[in-house]
Every structure is written in structure tokens, then in C-alpha cells.
Amino acid sequence: MSGLLLIALILLGLALLLGARQLKTRPRPQPTPPELPLAEQIDAVLPQTQCTQCGYKGCRPYAEAIAKGEADINQCPPGGDEGIAKLAALLGRDPKPLDTSHGEHKPKRLALIDESVCIGCTLCIQACPVDAILGSAKHMHTVIRSECTGCELCVAPCPVDCISMVDPDAPVKIRRRYPVFPIKIQAGSRPDRA
Amino acid sequence: MVNRPPYRMAAGIRLADNTAQAHRGPIITATLPTCLHVPLQTALSETARSCVVPGQQVQAGQKIADASGPNTVAIHAPAAGTVLSIGKQALAELAGQPGWCITIEVANPSSPYQATPLAASDKPDHLSLQTLGLVGLGGGGLPCHLRLHGVTPPIKTLIINGVECEPWLSCDDSLMREHADEIVAGIRWLQTQLDTEHTTLAIGQDKPAAQAAFKAVLPAGIQLVSIPPLYPAGEDRQLAYRLTGQEIPASQSLESFGIQSFNVATVHAIGCAILRAETLTSRIVTIAGNVARPGNYRVAFGTPVSHLLQLAGEQPHSTGYLVGNPMTGETLATTDAVIGAGAQALIAMNQTLFPTTEPTRDCIRCGECAEVCPIRLQPMQLWHSLNQQAIDQAQTDGLFDCIECGACSYVCPSRIPLASTFRVTKQEIVQATEAQQAADKARQRHEFRQFRLERDKQEKAERLAAKAAAKHEVATASSDPADAERAAKIKAAMERAAAKRAAAQAAATDKPAEPKS
Numbered sequence: 001m002s003g004l005l006l007i008a009l010i011l012l013g014l015a016l017l018l019g020a021r022q023l024k025t026r027p028r029p030q031p032t033p034p035e036l037p038l039a040e041q042i043d044a045v046l047p048q049t050q051c052t053q054c055g056y057k058g059c060r061p062y063a064e065a066i067a068k069g070e071a072d073i074n075q076c077p078p079g080g081d082e083g084i085a086k087l088a089a090l091l092g093r094d095p096k097p098l099d100t101s102h103g104e105h106k107p108k109r110l111a112l113i114d115e116s117v118c119i120g121c122t123l124c125i126q127a128c129p130v131d132a133i134l135g136s137a138k139h140m141h142t143v144i145r146s147e148c149t150g151c152e153l154c155v156a157p158c159p160v161d162c163i164s165m166v167d168p169d170a171p172v173k174i175r176r177r178y179p180v181f182p183i184k185i186q187a188g189s190r191p192d193r194a
Numbered sequence: 195m196v197n198r199p200p201y202r203m204a205a206g207i208r209l210a211d212n213t214a215q216a217h218r219g220p221i222i223t224a225t226l227p228t229c230l231h232v233p234l235q236t237a238l239s240e241t242a243r244s245c246v247v248p249g250q251q252v253q254a255g256q257k258i259a260d261a262s263g264p265n266t267v268a269i270h271a272p273a274a275g276t277v278l279s280i281g282k283q284a285l286a287e288l289a290g291q292p293g294w295c296i297t298i299e300v301a302n303p304s305s306p307y308q309a310t311p312l313a314a315s316d317k318p319d320h321l322s323l324q325t326l327g328l329v330g331l332g333g334g335g336l337p338c339h340l341r342l343h344g345v346t347p348p349i350k351t352l353i354i355n356g357v358e359c360e361p362w363l364s365c366d367d368s369l370m371r372e373h374a375d376e377i378v379a380g381i382r383w384l385q386t387q388l389d390t391e392h393t394t395l396a397i398g399q400d401k402p403a404a405q406a407a408f409k410a411v412l413p414a415g416i417q418l419v420s421i422p423p424l425y426p427a428g429e430d431r432q433l434a435y436r437l438t439g440q441e442i443p444a445s446q447s448l449e450s451f452g453i454q455s456f457n458v459a460t461v462h463a464i465g466c467a468i469l470r471a472e473t474l475t476s477r478i479v480t481i482a483g484n485v486a487r488p489g490n491y492r493v494a495f496g497t498p499v500s501h502l503l504q505l506a507g508e509q510p511h512s513t514g515y516l517v518g519n520p521m522t523g524e525t526l527a528t529t530d531a532v533i534g535a536g537a538q539a540l541i542a543m544n545q546t547l548f549p550t551t552e553p554t555r556d557c558i559r560c561g562e563c564a565e566v567c568p569i570r571l572q573p574m575q576l577w578h579s580l581n582q583q584a585i586d587q588a589q590t591d592g593l594f595d596c597i598e599c600g601a602c603s604y605v606c607p608s609r610i611p612l613a614s615t616f617r618v619t620k621q622e623i624v625q626a627t628e629a630q631q632a633a634d635k636a637r638q639r640h641e642f643r644q645f646r647l648e649r650d651k652q653e654k655a656e657r658l659a660a661k662a663a664a665k666h667e668v669a670t671a672s673s674d675p676a677d678a679e680r681a682a683k684i685k686a687a688m689e690r691a692a693a694k695r696a697a698a699q700a701a702a703t704d705k706p707a708e709p710k711s
Binding site for chain 2: 043046047048050058059060129130131132147
């Protein structure tokens with residue numbers, strides 16, 4: 001009888017010991033971080049190209065418009081279908097195809113300034129949304145490759161069309177020297193030099 | 195000979211020994227092709243800077259590219275000839291992906307390759323592993339000087355890896371049998387450079403000839419350990435555990451535990467470099483499979499795969515070509531790909547040697563993969579997590595600890611490509627993380643730009659306001675009595691005008707109220 005009691009006591013002791021160890025090693029629930037405002041959550045998912053193709057002035061304004069319900073989730077061409085899927089999952093909506101009126105999805109390309117053609121007008125520097133172009137007035141400009149988002153906003157303002165969008169891995173090809181046309185002065189047309 | 199029993203590996207697989215085919219004969223020196231495309235890229239995907247121009251004549255052993263930074267090494271011409279071009283070529287070790295190469299038209303094609311010392315014209319003042327172009331030949335291709343200089347903490351244990359547990363491969367074995375003395379010279383030099391306490395030479399148990407060759411020349415202070423051929427016993431971390439009992443996590447390097455490991459082929463190259471100032475311009479490649487003359491060939495870097503297949507007498511009906519470790523290697527899409535430092539083997543596949551794999555079936559949770567996993571992961575669990583898109587769960591279950599040895603895929607009865615799925619997923623996760631980091635940086639820069647523009651605008655407005663105020667002050671604080679008189683007159687006129695306006699407004703507001711009352 002006492003033998004049975006002893007066995008029961010040993011088992012009880014073991015159960016308590018193992019239970020205590022189990023409790024000790026069980027992972028404690030981590031405190032969840034405070035939830036960000038919806039616009040910020042949406043902004044975190046957007047590709048941050050800042051290309052303005054969605055019709056807003058940048059990724060943040062577009063995120064705010066989506067949060068307010070003013071914009072649809074399929075207006076971001078750089079994000080493509082993958083980006084739309086992420087937005088749809090975040091907002092609990094059905095994904096939809098990209099609205100191609102805002103542009104087509106294409107792989108990321110980088111801006112390249114043909115440095116032999118650049119005249120140093122600074123227009124592209126003013127257009128770049130992420131300050132990825134370096135240069136100053138009447139001096140050559142160049143793109144900082146690691147910072148370029150491929151938004152293409154610098155291409156249109158260039159007065160000498162020396163910016164092209166290139167595949168990041170493609171070898172760099174210099175297009176041509178800046179064309180200089182000799183101007184012939186007719187005799188007698190410049191009285192001050194005559 | 196064996197002073198200490200090796201620690202036991204967690205798991206592994208015993209593979210069919212396919213080495214016999216290429217193993218028999220001595221090392222064959224491959225002839226040179228008409229054109230060599232010498233790769234400039236190292237394992238860290240950085241490229242050496244070319245120092246030759248198309249049309250230039252080069253001598254064998256002449257430097258054709260300079261190290262462009264600490265992560266690259268100098269590259270030398272394997273044979274005399276003319277530089278044709280510098281461009282991208284498919285690299286065999288990267289499964290046919292393109293990389294930068296210098297193309298040299300060989301002066302004496304179909305003559306055998308000859309190892310040559312650094313050309314006298316380019317002898318730098320300080321001969322180093324970097325200027326001699328030494329990189330790891332065990333498949334990793336890491337520049338050797340990175341593993342010798344500036345390593346902390348000091349290296350106590352030096353491991354020379356001659357296990358070669360992969361099926362088909364016998365390139366290290368042939369080198370150990372024929373060039374044990376040069377390997378020993380390399381080991382002794384490494385010992386003095388690293389100032390190590392223990393040096394262990396690990397050789398697979400299935401290589402008695404290599405062990406015998408070393409027994410004759412091995413000096414005191416180098417321990418020879420025989421390792422049972424259990425795949426993947428030759429993996430660096432596995433071998434370090436077996437020899438020292440030290441487990442090394444995936445996030446840390448061997449060096450951080452005071453251990454350094456070199457492949458025997460690398461040590462042989464180091465030995466040749468210090469004995470004869472030989473540059474690294476070739477490696478031993480095991481050519482086997484569907485070929486008439488299988489064997490271990492000494493191949494100059496930049497030799498196209500098609501040339502080697504022709505040398506070895508490729509038989510008809512090949513279904514593909516494997517390069518590197520056959521357990522993890524990828525098949526080549528093109529035979530134009532060129533051999534670099536990382537290509538240990540070239541195996542021509544055919545239907546009898548590599549029958550078409552059966553289609554993938556569902557996982558039956560047999561647990562075979564978990565039993566053979568050398569780092570004790572649960573591959574089936576990772577597979578299920580990845581199938582359910584639970585990437586985070588897979589990462590907590592140790593996806594990034596996977597060494598991609600391929601043992602799980604080999605034993606899977608459902609023929610699930612486990613290891614390659616893990617490899618691809620890891621690459622995708624790394625890419626997604628990099629893209630997210632780039633996006634975060636772009637957001638930061640955009641926000642700072644907005645802030646800067648706003649700040650400039652405000653500063654400009656403030657500056658203008660301050661300028662206007664200063665102008666006004668100058669006008670009002672003038673000491674000229676005429677100015678003061680004029681100011682008083684203007685003030686009185688303005689007051690009068692204001693009074694008149696107020697009276698007119700009062701009259702206007704009173705008027706419409708009249709008819710109502």
C-alpha cells in the first residue's frame with residue numbers, strides 16, 4: 001500500500017517539476033507594436049518611386065488618397081500587379097488589374113546622363129524627387145545610380161535630350177559629342193567688329 | 195596516424211561512388227582552344243579592372259587585369275596570344291549567366307597548357323596572393339588574401355580540406371596523389387603566415403592512394419585525419435565540427451571561432467605560387483559522364499565547355515551538362531560557357547546515367563529528409579510553410595541555416611525539389627529585403643527634399659521680409675526735418691481718409707434700416 005502511495009507521490013512530483021519547466025520555457029507573448037495610421041501603412045507598401053504617374057504628387061499623397069477612399073488601388077505602374085496584391089491584402093479588398101491609363105508596368109531602369117552632351121542647366125536636378133542628380137549650373141551633371149528610383153521625371157525637362165533610361169546591368173554607351181555648329185558671320189553684319 | 199576520433203556528424207547520406215570513371219588515370223593537360231575568354235569576376239561579384247586593350251599582344255603569365263579593390267585579384271593570361279575584345283560571356287560556374295571576360299586569341303592553339311610564372315616584365319615589388327591572382331578553388335572562389343590578412347581573432351586551427359565527398363568528383367584526389375609535396379609546401383607557408391597551433395589535413399576514407407602519398411611527405415605538426423565518406427562531410431562548417439567539435443552558426447564565419455579552412459586545390463595553388471611565383475591560370479576539372487575519355491584535366495581559365503567536350507570525346511545523345519558539385523550544381527544551357535575558378539567538374543548527362551526524374555508527387559511526411567539533414571532542419575516542414583506562403587514561419591524554422599547540400603532532395607521518395615526551392619526562396623527573400631531597403635531610403639530622401647524645399651521657401655520669405663522692414667526703418671528713422679514733415683503730412687492725410695471712409699460706411703449701414711422701422 002505504502003509502495004503505491006510512494007509511486008503516486010513520485011509521479012506527482014515529476015508532473016509538477018516538468019510542468020514548471022514547461023511554463024518557464026514557453027515563449028511569452030510579445031507586446032504588439034502600436035498600429036500605424038492607415039495612410040502610413042499604405043505608404044510603407046508603395047514602391048517609393050515618387051514618379052507621380054498615379055496622378056498625385058508622390059507616394060505619400062497617393063497613400064493618403066487611398067486611405068480617404070479618393071483613389072483606387074490600381075494606379076501605381078511601378079508597383080505592378082505585385083504591388084496591387086499587397087495593397088489589396090492590406091485593405092482587405094479584391095486585387096484588380098492595373099489601370100493602364102496611368103502607365104504600363106515595366107522593370108526598373110536607371111537614368112543615365114550622357115555627360116558629353118550635358119550643358120549644365122540644372123533642370124533635371126530640380127525635377128528629381130529624391131535628389132539623385134549631382135551637378136551645378138554650367139557644370140556637368142551626373143546621376144547617383146544607387147539613389148535613382150527610375151521615375152523618369154528628369155527625362156522630359158532636359159533641353160538637350162541627354163538623359164536616357166537604361167537597364168541597370170547594360171554596359172554604358174556614350175551617344176555622341178555635343179554637336180557644335182560653326183556660325184559664319186557675314187562681312188559687314190557686325191559693325192562693332194568691322 | 196589518426197590521433198583523435200572525429201566527432202560524429204549529425205546526419206548525412208552515403209552516396210553511390212561514381213568517381214571510378216574519371217579516377218583511374220593521371221592528370222591530363224588539356225590543349226588550348228583557339229580563343230580563351232578569361233573571366234574577370236570573383237565570387238563577391240566584383241570585377242577586376244582590365245589593363246590591356248584589344249589588339250595588344252600578351253605573353254603567358256602576363257597580367258591582363260588589375261585588382262580593382264580588396265575583393266578582387268589580379269588576372270593573368272593563361273597563354274600567349276592577342277587580346278581580341280573585352281565583353282560579357284556565359285560563365286559555367288554561374289550556370290551560364292554572363293560575366294565580364296577578356297577574350298584572347300591563342301597564338302598556338304591545340305598545344306598543351308603550360309603553367310607559367312609571373313612574366314618578368316610585371317614583377318611587382320611585393321609579390322602577394324592578390325597580385326598572383328589566387329582565389330579559392332573549392333567551388334567558393336573567394337580571394338585567398340582576404341582569408342589570411344586582417345583576420346580576427348587569431349586563427350588557432352587550420353583545416354586543409356581534402357574530403358571531396360561529392361559524387362563524380364575526383365579532381366582533388368588526383369591532385370593529392372600526384373602533387374602531395376607542393377600541397378605540403380603550401381600548408382607550411384600557411385602555418386607560418388597564420389601562426390596556427392593545430393593543423394589538420396582531412397582526407398576522405400575512400401582515398402587510400404592520396405593518404406599513402408601524404409604519409410611519405412607529411413612533416414611533424416600536420417595531423418592527417420581520415421573522414422568517412424558521408425555526404426556532405428566536406429562542407430566547411432560540417433568538417434570544422436567534425437574536427438574541433440565546434441558548431442558554427444550560419445550567421446557567423448569560421449574565422450570568428452579561430453578556425454580557417456582551405457581546399458587542397460587552393461593550397462596546391464598557393465604552394466606553386468610560393469615555390470615558383472606561378473600565377474593561378476588553370477584548375478583541375480573532372481570531366482565525366484557521357485564521354486569517351488573521362489578523367490581529370492588541367493584546364494586553362496577561359497576554356498569553353500564545348501572545347502573540353504570535344505577533347506574528352508563526347509558521345510552522342512547527351513541530355514545536358516552539369517558543372518560544379520553534382521548534388522547542387524545547375525545544368526548549363528549553353529556549351530559556349532567558359533571554365534572559371536569555381537568549376538570543379540563537367541559532367542555530360544545522358545538517359546542511362548541521369549534518367550529523367552519522375553514527376554513531383556505530394557509530400558507524404560515520411561520524414562526521410564529530416565533524418566538526412568546534416569544541420570537537423572525539418573525540410574518537410576519548411577516545404578509546407580513555403581507552400582502556404584508562410585515565409586516568416588519558414589525563416590523562424592531555420593530556412594537561412596540551410597546549406598543547400600541537396601541531401602533532402604536526393605532521398606525524397608516523392609521527388610520534391612526541396613533544396614532548390616529553398617535556394618530560390620532565399621534569393622527571393624534577400625531580393626525583397628533589398629528592394630524594401632531601397633524604397634525606405636527613397637522615401638527618406640524624398641521627405642528630406644520636401645522639407646528642404648519648404649525650409650528654403652520659408653527662409654527666402656523671411657529674408658525678403660527682413661529686407662523690406664530694414665528699408666522701411668531707414669525711411670522712417672531719417673533725421674532730415676523735411677522727411678519728418680512729409681511723413682506727418684502723409685499720416686494726417688491717411689487719418690483723414692480713414693475717418694471719411696468710416697463715416698461713409700456708417701451712413702451706408704444706417705440707410706437701408708430706415709424703411710423698415
